Amino acid sequence: MLYQIILSGLTVGAIYALIAIGFTIVFSTVRIVNFAHGEFVMAGGMIYAYLSAVHGMPVFPAVAIAIGACVVLALLVYELGLASMDKDNHIAQVMITLGVGITLKGLAQIFIGKDTQFPPAFSAGGPLAVGGATIPYQMLWIVGALAVLMLGLYMLLHHTRVGKGMMAVSINHYAATLMGISPRRSAVIAFMLAGLIGGAAGTLLAPVASAHYDNGIFLGIKGFAAAILGGLGSPLGAVVGGLILGLTESVTAGYISSVYKDAVSLVLLLAILLIRPQGLIGKRLPQKF
Amino acid sequence: MGHEPVLSLQKVCAYYGNLCAVRDVSLEINPGETVCIIGPNGAGKTTLLKSVSRVIPKVEGAIRYRGASTAGVAPQALVAHGLIHVPEGRQIFPSMTVEENIEIGAFAVPGGVRKDKTDAAMDMFPKLRERRRQLAGTLSGGEQQMLAMARALMGQPHLLMLDEPSMGLAPKVVSEIYRQVDLLRGRGVTILLVEQNARIALRNSDRTVVMASGEIRHQGKSADLLAGGLIASLVFGK
Numbered sequence: 001m002l003y004q005i006i007l008s009g010l011t012v013g014a015i016y017a018l019i020a021i022g023f024t025i026v027f028s029t030v031r032i033v034n035f036a037h038g039e040f041v042m043a044g045g046m047i048y049a050y051l052s053a054v055h056g057m058p059v060f061p062a063v064a065i066a067i068g069a070c071v072v073l074a075l076l077v078y079e080l081g082l083a084s085m086d087k088d089n090h091i092a093q094v095m096i097t098l099g100v101g102i103t104l105k106g107l108a109q110i111f112i113g114k115d116t117q118f119p120p121a122f123s124a125g126g127p128l129a130v131g132g133a134t135i136p137y138q139m140l141w142i143v144g145a146l147a148v149l150m151l152g153l154y155m156l157l158h159h160t161r162v163g164k165g166m167m168a169v170s171i172n173h174y175a176a177t178l179m180g181i182s183p184r185r186s187a188v189i190a191f192m193l194a195g196l197i198g199g200a201a202g203t204l205l206a207p208v209a210s211a212h213y214d215n216g217i218f219l220g221i222k223g224f225a226a227a228i229l230g231g232l233g234s235p236l237g238a239v240v241g242g243l244i245l246g247l248t249e250s251v252t253a254g255y256i257s258s259v260y261k262d263a264v265s266l267v268l269l270l271a272i273l274l275i276r277p278q279g280l281i282g283k284r285l286p287q288k289f
Numbered sequence: 290m291g292h293e294p295v296l297s298l299q300k301v302c303a304y305y306g307n308l309c310a311v312r313d314v315s316l317e318i319n320p321g322e323t324v325c326i327i328g329p330n331g332a333g334k335t336t337l338l339k340s341v342s343r344v345i346p347k348v349e350g351a352i353r354y355r356g357a358s359t360a361g362v363a364p365q366a367l368v369a370h371g372l373i374h375v376p377e378g379r380q381i382f383p384s385m386t387v388e389e390n391i392e393i394g395a396f397a398v399p400g401g402v403r404k405d406k407t408d409a410a411m412d413m414f415p416k417l418r419e420r421r422r423q424l425a426g427t428l429s430g431g432e433q434q435m436l437a438m439a440r441a442l443m444g445q446p447h448l449l450m451l452d453e454p455s456m457g458l459a460p461k462v463v464s465e466i467y468r469q470v471d472l473l474r475g476r477g478v479t480i481l482l483v484e485q486n487a488r489i490a491l492r493n494s495d496r497t498v499v500m501a502s503g504e505i506r507h508q509g510k511s512a513d514l515l516a517g518g519l520i521a522s523l524v525f526g527k
């Protein structure tokens with residue numbers, strides 16, 4: 001029982017972590033909280049489900065196309081909605097991302113449909129039995145994807161020119177500009193990464209928890225909570241926050257009642273923010289331009 | 290190298306919203322020259338440098354860098370062509386190490402970070418070499434200014450703009466910084482310097498421009514101004 005609870009907590013937590021990373025990358029590079037981010041995750045799952053159910057596409061092409069579509073979607077959201085916007089007009093940015101989110105949800109409803117769908121798991125075959133617990137293969141895919149994507153992100157940020165530029169932009173936008181780094185290019189890359197990782201989270205989650213046009217808000221809120229819990233702006237914080245949130249929910253649901261799982265995680269979130277307003281891993285916010 | 294000025298400004302005005310912070314400034318800087326701008330707080334010195342590096346949106350008038358107009362040019366493109374701006378207040382990257390800060394200075398340079406250039410930058414300020422693995426945010430004010438300069442040199446400046454490099458530093462550190470400025474002048478780097486300390490400014494430049502309330506009030510050879518004692522009356526009131 002305990003094993004099972006921990007395993008499912010980690011799986012859900014890994015999904016939250018993947019969603020949280022998208023919030024964090026965009027926030028630290030562009031200083032925008034992208035309220036449409038949950039819809040990227042929804043879109044990943046929905047497009048994957050659509051391609052495999054309606055077109056009978058095999059798993060990996062369908063997943064790749066779904067993720068690619070989310071990358072393009074994120075790019076468009078930035079280029080068309082946010083790029084030319086006054087970067088100090090935070091209210092307008094919030095309104096735009098909210099509006100984009102509602103639009104994406106509507107588009108998914110119209111073009112893909114209102115049915116709840118369960119696209120196939122990434123690999124066939126029954127669950128593994130380990131000790132007293134059973135582990136569906138999809139769980140391994142989810143946790144594995146988190147590990148691979150985190151490693152890739154780490155390499156990008158610390159060992160490539162583009163990544164170092166993004167780090168510089170996130171620390172001090174003005175100084176980065178004076179070093180010849182383009183904040184706008186960094187923003188584009190941040191949004192594309194958010195689309196990629198968010199879309200991946202959507203495809204990974206859909207086989208175990210369904211794809212539905214209305215899932216985006218819920219997923220966005222969970223991912224945002226995880227990002228804040230870990231410290232908005234820190235990718236490692238996003239992972240820690242996601243896993244803690246997932247575990248808290250599953251322990252609460254397993255030992256108390258699933259009715260309370262959201263309440264307990266909210267209390268946890270508030271408690272941690274009272275003690276450490278910058279989140280668990282977060283540093284003080286980088287200085288503003 | 291032609292005879293055209295490295296930088297030429299004609300009737301440049303800069304605005305923050307409706308506030309005009311720089312008004313009708315015309316100025317030329319020739320190759321190898323060091324020009325210093327002095328003036329009281331709020332005179333528009335920093336705004337003028339920001340106009341040249343194109344980091345503020347509302348700039349009117351003609352600015353030409355190495356013969357070409359910079360209207361509509363992105364700041365990154367100017368940096369890539371050697372127009373390097375060391376901003377007021379240093380603006381180092383506190384959560385990166387000293388070495389990472391220096392390396393990021395070469396971001397826009399074709400070919401990227403070169404070991405010999407990093408070494409040369411750290412040779413200028415040996416303190417930085419000792420602290421290369423330390424987080425830049427933990428450096429003292431003087432060391433941060435040195436880091437900001439070392440980082441700027443990585444960009445291989447053709448025109449170097451320094452905004453108040455002596456701000457808040459002890460005299461000993463100030464002279465260390467200006468020793469390096471001297472070396473750069475010796476190497477033929479064109480420099481546009483902003484200073485509040487008139488004495489330092491006059492001693493370390495060929496020409497001095499006095500600004501107040503966004504306008505140029507006076508300009509002349511630094512040596513003449515130093516001899517004439519004109520500055521005090523201009524800058525610190527009638």
Ligand SMILES: Nc1ncnc2c1ncn2[C@@H]1O[C@H](COP(=O)(O)OP(=O)(O)OP(=O)(O)O)[C@@H](O)[C@H]1O
Nearest residue numbers: 305308310329330331332333334335336337377485
């Ligand atoms: N970001 C900004 N928004 C609005 N007004 C600004 C901004 N930056 C500067 N100003 C105003 O523009 C004027 C010129 O400022 P600037 O920073 O260029 O002066 P300065 O000569 O560099 O002064 P200091 O010696 O104190 O650095 C001031 O009146 C200032 O209040």
Ligand SMILES: [Mg+2]
Nearest residue numbers: 334335336377
């Ligand atoms: Mg200034």
